[in-house]
Amino acid sequence: MKTLMRAAGLGLALTFAAAPAVLAEAPAPAAESMFRATTLNLSAYGETRVEPDMAMITLGVMTEGKTAAEAMAANAQRMTAVVASLKKAGIAEKDIQTSNLNLNPQYRYEENKPPILVGYQASNQVTIRVLDLKKLGAAVDATVNAGANQIHGISFGLVDPTAAENAAREAAVKALVAKADLYAKATGHRVSRLVSLSEGGGYVPRPPMPMVEMAAQRGFAKDSTPVQGGELTVRIDISGLYEVTR
Incomplete structure (x- = not known):
């Protein structure tokens, strides 16, 4: 785990005493x-x-x-065959969730004629969570072999981001000090002292990446689909108000 400390949002506010208006109510002591x-x-x-x-x-299919x-x-x-292939590849049933189900009529259009109904198109998609990334490529291959013909995207994340967030917090505080x-x-x-401290930002999962390139490169041949998780960046933003004296 590598921790980076950087400073952002340079802001400096120097506030000096000023005489209150004659008729103004005296401020509270604090x-x-x-x-x-x-x-x-x-x-x-x-x-x-x-x-x-x-x-x-x-x-999906x-x-x-x-x-x-x-x-x-x-x-x-x-779709039944696809789900069965996922389970066989080691994906738990609780990590398989239907995310989209559609049935749409299909029409043929001709000039100056009303649309002609030619059939129907059905689609069913599932979103799966893979906790062992070594199984991901094999799971994708298994679903394609079972009949899946739609792969929309992949995103990587952390099951528990707490440790990474805390490391980023420590780095943020050091940078602020x-x-x-x-x-x-x-x-x-x-x-003299730290008056207030506030936090913003935090762990944000990486947006889904299209897998069309991966499918095109290998054509879903015999070799397992290569999947690289890379690294995630967890960032914490903070701001603080310090009192200073001469």
Whole structure:
């Protein structure tokens, strides 16, 4: 696991005391203290890079028939085989979820004539979660061999991002503290205390990547589909308000 510390969103706010208006109501003691304080309003972020331990992929079956019943029956038969192949490849039933089911009429269009119904098209898609990435390529191959003819995309993620997020938080805090010290020194001050700290951002799963290229490159031949998870970047953004004194 590699941890990166970077500073972002350079922001510096120096607030000095000002005389209140004659008729203005006197501020509360806490507010008055902050009003007279010199502060630094800064932001920073921390990143950590980790290997994914989970993948999500959507695949399915599209069939056609002269009638709606014929299209759906053919689809059900092939989809049953696809799901069975997934289970045989080691994918648990709880990690297989139907994500799309459609039945649409198909028409032929001719100039100056009303559309002519020529049949129906049925599609059924499932989204699967793979917790052992070594099984992913074999699972894809198994579904294609069983009749799947649609593969829409793959995304990689983390089952539990807590450790990666905490590492990014530590990196973000170190970057923020270093920036506060730098600005305080550059302006002839020293950091007195941290007044407030807020967090934004966090783990975001990588968007699905199309698998059309992969299918085209190998044509789903005998070799197992190569799937590389690469690395995920987990980022935490923070901002802090520091009081500084001379």
